[in-house]
Amino acid sequence: MAQMIPPKEKMKREPVSMPEQDPKERSHNFKEVPLGYTREQAIYEAQRCLQCKNAKCMKGCPAEINIPKFIEKIVEEDFAGAYLEILKTDDLPAITGRVCPQEEQCQQVCILEKQKKPIAIGRLERFVADWARENNIHGSLPKVSKKEQKVAIVGSGPAGLTCAADLAKLGYEVTIFEALHQPGGVLVYGIPEFRLPKSIVKYEVKEIEKLGVKVITNFVVGATRSVDELTREFDAIFLANGAGAPRFMNIPGENLNDVYSANEFLTRSNLMKAYAFPEYDTPIKIGKRAATIGAGNVAMDSARTALRLGAEKSHIIYRRSRKEVPARAEEVHHAEEEGIIFNFLTLPVKVLGDDKGNVIGMECLKMELGEPDDSGRRRPIPIPGSNFIIEVDMVIDAIGTSANPIVARSATGVKINQWGYFIIDDKTSATTKEGIFAGGDIVRGSATVISAVGDGKIAARAVDEFLSSGKSLRKSK
Amino acid sequence: MYKIIKTEKLNDVIYSMWVKAPEVASSVQPGQFIILMISEKGERIPLTVADFNREKGLIRIVFQIVGKTSEELSTLEEGNKLFSFIGPLGRKTEIENYGKVITVGGGTGIACIHPIARALKNAGNEVTSIIGARNKNLIIMEEEIKKVSNQLIITTDDGSYGRKGFVTQALKEILGKDPKIKKVWTIGPPIMMKVTCATTKPYAVDTIVSLNSIMVDGTGMCGSCRVTIGGETKLACTDGPEFDGQLVDWVEFSNRLTRYKESENKSWDKYKVYQHECKCGRKEN
Numbered sequence: 001m002a003q004m005i006p007p008k009e010k011m012k013r014e015p016v017s018m019p020e021q022d023p024k025e026r027s028h029n030f031k032e033v034p035l036g037y038t039r040e041q042a043i044y045e046a047q048r049c050l051q052c053k054n055a056k057c058m059k060g061c062p063a064e065i066n067i068p069k070f071i072e073k074i075v076e077e078d079f080a081g082a083y084l085e086i087l088k089t090d091d092l093p094a095i096t097g098r099v100c101p102q103e104e105q106c107q108q109v110c111i112l113e114k115q116k117k118p119i120a121i122g123r124l125e126r127f128v129a130d131w132a133r134e135n136n137i138h139g140s141l142p143k144v145s146k147k148e149q150k151v152a153i154v155g156s157g158p159a160g161l162t163c164a165a166d167l168a169k170l171g172y173e174v175t176i177f178e179a180l181h182q183p184g185g186v187l188v189y190g191i192p193e194f195r196l197p198k199s200i201v202k203y204e205v206k207e208i209e210k211l212g213v214k215v216i217t218n219f220v221v222g223a224t225r226s227v228d229e230l231t232r233e234f235d236a237i238f239l240a241n242g243a244g245a246p247r248f249m250n251i252p253g254e255n256l257n258d259v260y261s262a263n264e265f266l267t268r269s270n271l272m273k274a275y276a277f278p279e280y281d282t283p284i285k286i287g288k289r290a291a292t293i294g295a296g297n298v299a300m301d302s303a304r305t306a307l308r309l310g311a312e313k314s315h316i317i318y319r320r321s322r323k324e325v326p327a328r329a330e331e332v333h334h335a336e337e338e339g340i341i342f343n344f345l346t347l348p349v350k351v352l353g354d355d356k357g358n359v360i361g362m363e364c365l366k367m368e369l370g371e372p373d374d375s376g377r378r379r380p381i382p383i384p385g386s387n388f389i390i391e392v393d394m395v396i397d398a399i400g401t402s403a404n405p406i407v408a409r410s411a412t413g414v415k416i417n418q419w420g421y422f423i424i425d426d427k428t429s430a431t432t433k434e435g436i437f438a439g440g441d442i443v444r445g446s447a448t449v450i451s452a453v454g455d456g457k458i459a460a461r462a463v464d465e466f467l468s469s470g471k472s473l474r475k476s477k
Numbered sequence: 478m479y480k481i482i483k484t485e486k487l488n489d490v491i492y493s494m495w496v497k498a499p500e501v502a503s504s505v506q507p508g509q510f511i512i513l514m515i516s517e518k519g520e521r522i523p524l525t526v527a528d529f530n531r532e533k534g535l536i537r538i539v540f541q542i543v544g545k546t547s548e549e550l551s552t553l554e555e556g557n558k559l560f561s562f563i564g565p566l567g568r569k570t571e572i573e574n575y576g577k578v579i580t581v582g583g584g585t586g587i588a589c590i591h592p593i594a595r596a597l598k599n600a601g602n603e604v605t606s607i608i609g610a611r612n613k614n615l616i617i618m619e620e621e622i623k624k625v626s627n628q629l630i631i632t633t634d635d636g637s638y639g640r641k642g643f644v645t646q647a648l649k650e651i652l653g654k655d656p657k658i659k660k661v662w663t664i665g666p667p668i669m670m671k672v673t674c675a676t677t678k679p680y681a682v683d684t685i686v687s688l689n690s691i692m693v694d695g696t697g698m699c700g701s702c703r704v705t706i707g708g709e710t711k712l713a714c715t716d717g718p719e720f721d722g723q724l725v726d727w728v729e730f731s732n733r734l735t736r737y738k739e740s741e742n743k744s745w746d747k748y749k750v751y752q753h754e755c756k757c758g759r760k761e762n
Binding site for chain 2: 107149151179181189218220221224225242244245246248250254255256257258260261263264265267268272273275278279280282283284285331346357379405406
């Protein structure tokens with residue numbers, strides 16, 4: 001039986017930190033950085049949970065997990081029960097347990113946050129999911145009767161996978177179309193192995209396939225088939241094709257040989273496993289001095305990947321100051337520990353190259369902070385004449401993405417906004433064409449895995465409502 | 478997995494392959510390309526479609542051995558399967574009845590020109606095709622190109638077949654004689670396309686090139702294939718692969734093709750050593 005601990009005792013306890021790989025060692029390998037809780041650590045941490053009646057943490061969770069309940073199961077040492085509890089609403093627990101910004105969601109609203117000691121919900125979620133995987137515990141198959149209606153999902157990232165799982169559990173026949181040769185979207189091409197091992201993504205996708213979801217890889221919606229063509233074969237469609245196209249600075253020298261978009265750099269390393277070249281055939285540039293432009297999570301991933309590939313120095317170049325850095329605090333902390341050099345208030349103006357197209361440096365301007373801009377952050381202003389050159393031999397642009405038009409171009413009647421993202425009804429994720437829904441980054445721009453998971457859930461409910469009312473894309477012809 | 482239905486060695490370095498890919502074959506158009514992977518550990522390489530059979534669900538690709546992946550591909554036989562085969566990618570060739578047009582092909586570019594010339598001819602154009610190579614042995618698909626052209630001119634650098642000289646010399650001759658030529662397509666090595674554009678420039682004839690940049694996803698996600706067209710950055714995968722040849726920044730394009738030369742050579746050398754040592758029964762070429 002669970003050990004009863006008085007609330008006062010609970011409050012006294014310090015949060016259990018998670019063991020991590022040593023920074024010096026890990027900056028040269030692609031193995032995961034945090035090592036996970038032991039059974040004892042998980043129970044000790046779970047025991048701190050106050051089991052609030054009106055649990056605020058749940059409202060902070062887009063995946064709608066019953067957080068107190070799964071934590072209670074951990075206290076009871078019923079890890080399988082905890083796993084099945086999470087699986088009721090989140091089919092990607094080992095993934096969300098790793099990459100969610102819990103400090104901005106469930107943990108931010110935890111009652112213990114006031115003491116700066118919120119429950120480590122993400123770490124507990126990760127523990128439970130890893131334990132279940134290692135102990136061969138699986139969710140049960142849907143008990144509902146199979147429905148006739150067919151749903152197409154475009155993209156197998158977190159939004160698509162979540163929507164697919166929820167709809168399969170309701171009995172629908174779900175097919176996911178994936179453009180790449182492996183399912184997972186940003187989880188496989190974008191997020192590095194050292195933050196999210198690909199074997200885990202593979203496993204959770206397989207579990208979703210067991211629910212009856214069909215995943216067709218190597219199928220580019222917008223090229224292999226248009227969305228219009230899919231409307232003839234499916235009763236409803238969820239578009240979750242991701243953020244897509246890379247953004248560049250539009251400065252001179254940006255098309256030199258050793259200038260990468262973060263998308264290309266990370267895709268080569270993560271999806272194509274270029275870090276294991278030549279065992280894997282895809283090559284990647286290994287610079288001696290790498291400069292990553294931008295300071296979001298993708299920039300941290302890029303700079304840390306460059307370091308692991310063998311760069312002697314790996315810089316983050318950011319035009320604002322430390323205070324405005326958009327990446328998760330944990331990512332910045334890890335990057336600093338590993339020796340990433342941060343150049344704040346620095347604006348690249350030109351990439352310098354030799355006559356063969358190789359990068360030999362980057363010219364930058366110093367910035368100062370002025371009045372707050374539209375985003376509420378102080379506007380960075382270039383200091384005239386402050387030009388200086390950073391010696392680098394490779395540059396990675398990690399300044400965000402823009403909408404990839406190929407899916408939208410093939411979807412008649414589905415309207416996009418001025419930036420190319422789908423226009424939707426926030427409550428239902430319905431696009432301007434009845435029966436077609438959209439979510440994830442192709443609606444939000446670059447956001448988080450968990451917001452995509454949330455979008456997938458909203459869309460699944462809306463698709464179910466649409467189809468339950470007897471409507472169908474095929475009938476509307 | 479995508480089954481190889483038929484393979485053919487066209488000459489010492491160029492191979493042809495028909496692959497079963499019904500989804501791609503049903504929607505492919507001239508000018509488009511596919512991306513394939515031999516195995517899970519393979520790289521993704523783009524190849525412009527050389528032919529297709531919609532009824533049978535087949536795509537034909539033609540490739541030259543230039544590195545590890547293409548050499549490994551050349552060892553595959555009928556019945557073997559490719560891990561990945563994605564397409565059709567890129568924009569299709571703008572086919573209309575222009576009147577008189579010329580298609581110029583060099584090396585494996587001859588294969589890429591093939592479906593374009595056929596579509597142009599079917600659309601009512603009078604198609605002159607010029608294909609060239611260093612010597613007779615390297616000329617490929619002569620019969621196929623002949624079938625889809627009103628006139629076929631063959632050039633070899635050493636004069637071992639057809640006319641002696643470069644494709645551009647034959648092209649210049651026609652442009653000089655016939656002011657009614659409306660449009661030229663040229664596909665081949667970068668230097669050939671660049672020189673072809675220089676040849677057509679004085680005649681102010683629209684000249685379309687097809688750029689085989691280094692790609693990863695091929696769907697506009699990674700930006701590896703970016704090229705500068707008229708001062709603007711474009712993606713060869715989704716904005717192209719065909720562009721107005723007069724606007725291409727050829728120096729940048731050629732430079733970016735060498736991005737991974739060192740790694741490519743390393744990988745190829747390792748493969749050759751492996752092939753030599755293991756004697757696993759794969760046929761030697």
